[in-house]
Amino acid sequence: MRFLVVGGGAREHSIALALHRAGSELLVASSNANPGLERIAQRSVRVDPTDAPRVVAFAKDARAEAAVIGPEAPLAAGVADALRAAGVPTVGPDRAAAQIETSKLFCRELLQRHGVAGQPHFVAPATPDEVDRAVAGFPGPFVVKPSGLTAGKGVRVQGSDFTEVKEGADYAKSILAQGQRVLIEEKLEGEEFSQMAFVTDSGVYPMPAVQDFKRALEGDHGRNTGGMGSYSQRDHLLPFLSAADRDLAVGLIEKTASVLRAEGLPYRGILYGGFMLTANGPRLVEFNARLGDPEGINALALYEPGDFAALLYGVATGSVDPNLVRFRLRATVVKYIVPPGYGDKPTTGGLVAVDTGAIEAAGVHLVYGSVDAAGPGVVRLSSSRGLALVGEASAIYEAGSRVEAALAFVKGEYYLRHDIGTKADLSRRVEHMRKLLAPNAKPSPIPLSVASPEAPPSSAGSPDQVIG
Numbered sequence: 406m407r408f409l410v411v412g413g414g415a416r417e418h419s420i421a422l423a424l425h426r427a428g429s430e431l432l433v434a435s436s437n438a439n440p441g442l443e444r445i446a447q448r449s450v451r452v453d454p455t456d457a458p459r460v461v462a463f464a465k466d467a468r469a470e471a472a473v474i475g476p477e478a479p480l481a482a483g484v485a486d487a488l489r490a491a492g493v494p495t496v497g498p499d500r501a502a503a504q505i506e507t508s509k510l511f512c513r514e515l516l517q518r519h520g521v522a523g524q525p526h527f528v529a530p531a532t533p534d535e536v537d538r539a540v541a542g543f544p545g546p547f548v549v550k551p552s553g554l555t556a557g558k559g560v561r562v563q564g565s566d567f568t569e570v571k572e573g574a575d576y577a578k579s580i581l582a583q584g585q586r587v588l589i590e591e592k593l594e595g596e597e598f599s600q601m602a603f604v605t606d607s608g609v610y611p612m613p614a615v616q617d618f619k620r621a622l623e624g625d626h627g628r629n630t631g632g633m634g635s636y637s638q639r640d641h642l643l644p645f646l647s648a649a650d651r652d653l654a655v656g657l658i659e660k661t662a663s664v665l666r667a668e669g670l671p672y673r674g675i676l677y678g679g680f681m682l683t684a685n686g687p688r689l690v691e692f693n694a695r696l697g698d699p700e701g702i703n704a705l706a707l708y709e710p711g712d713f714a715a716l717l718y719g720v721a722t723g724s725v726d727p728n729l730v731r732f733r734l735r736a737t738v739v740k741y742i743v744p745p746g747y748g749d750k751p752t753t754g755g756l757v758a759v760d761t762g763a764i765e766a767a768g769v770h771l772v773y774g775s776v777d778a779a780g781p782g783v784v785r786l787s788s789s790r791g792l793a794l795v796g797e798a799s800a801i802y803e804a805g806s807r808v809e810a811a812l813a814f815v816k817g818e819y820y821l822r823h824d825i826g827t828k829a830d831l832s833r834r835v836e837h838m839r840k841l842l843a844p845n846a847k848p849s850p851i852p853l854s855v856a857s858p859e860a861p862p863s864s865a866g867s868p869d870q871v872i873g
């Protein structure tokens with residue numbers, strides 16, 4: 406099958422790799438020449454992926470049989486609508502349904518209108534006076550976020566990004582002054598996780614749960630970023646996430662898919678719930694209308710040797726064979742190599758040398774993001790996330806150690822969060838959740854896992870380590 410991949414980052418490279426493994430011919434429409442995509446693409450074109458007429462023209466000229474849209478910007482620009490109108494079945498919602506991500510106000514109001522539980526308290530002030538009234542009457546710490554797309558970087562959280570109520574109010578007013586809507590939301594306390602699912606007419610098909618590391622610096626300090634790395638656990642839960650809480654999150658995705666349909670917005674694509682596991686169960690932080698980056702890289706690394714093209718084609722055409730939705734029972738860790746200063750003032754143009762053969766020999770996969778080829782085995786970093794290293798093992802911390810070992814074969818000036826997927830970090834998260842659930846409980850020694858009470862399926866081999 407000839408599949409068009411729209412977008413040129415690491416998420417799109419991992420989609421393309423999964424399609425390539427299924428024997429698909431690949432067409433790529435992206436603004437950058439991603440060295441990983443270039444290597445496996447049959448044809449690629451340098452085009453702004455939000456330029457619907459040009460993307461469609463390329464799809465027609467290259468005789469694409471189906472398309473998958475990676476990033477949110479083309480969804481917001483109506484590229485899925487245009488491809489469908491041109492007769493190309495597409496994974497990715499139409500512009501109207503993509504509002505579930507592109508307008509946080511649309512999302513919150515839709516779910517509120519249909520009584521879908523699991524949302525934080527929120528207000529959407531439309532004037533500076535309403536901002537003052539909203540923050541004055543707000544029952545506790547709050548979060549300020551523009552309603553529109555900000556690549557995960559526009560949210561300011563009281564206690565980490567600002568302290569005083571007035572600072573939050575001033576930020577909200579500055580968003581209004583730019584002509585944008587703003588949301589003021591209850592600050593949710595807990596551990597975040599990403600639950601993604603394929604969504605189409607025939608149903609909702611969940612992927613393994615993943616935890617993303619959004620903050621730029623180790624220990625979850627620094628600015629919010631698009632995501633510095635992520636991990637997934639062998640049983641597709643997380644060290645702090647039980648099957649019951651995962652199922653509640655999946656239920657919320659199912660309800661959302663059905664209310665979108667009820668409002669005349671059928672959805673064929675990926676729906677990704679960003680959740681906070683709180684003391685009162687999972688709460689929705691936001692929805693995204695696409696695979697997470699990096700979380701999609703974890704999920705697709707686990708896709709069983711099977712026909713990923715048939716799965717995506719099923720999503721695009723409305724009918725998925727559930728037997729195609731299979732993920733291996735392994736833990737994964739993704740760590741991003743980014744330019745120094747990423748999240749604040751990134752230094753662009755730095756060269757990084759990668760010994761791909763040695764990295765692969767160490768059992769780690771290299772996924773290319775926003776980099777340019779700069780000679781054999783050398784890439785040039787841009788201001789965005791450059792290379793994703795993906796480790797896989799039985800336990801999360803082992804997968805993390807594999808990535809760390811592979812760094813011996815990466816040379817250059819870069820930054821990477823070494824704490825992702827370490828035992829210390831996993832324990833910290835489990836302990837955080839335990840404290841929230843029982844504020845007066847004393848920390849107890851290992852076993853720390855509050856996860857999955859049930860044993861992993863017997864086909865999965867020996868039981869996991871306690872953590873990860």
Ligand code: AMP
Pocket residue numbers: 525548550556557558559560562590591592593594597619629679690691
């Ligand atoms: P978003 O752009 O909605 O994904 O938000 C980016 C990040 O801001 C999230 O991943 C959270 O870490 C944080 N955030 C957003 N909304 C809330 C909330 N209501 N409570 C706590 N943290 C939040």
Ligand code: GLY
Pocket residue numbers: 557617631632693696697698699700
């Ligand atoms: N990793 C966060 C996102 O893809 O939005």
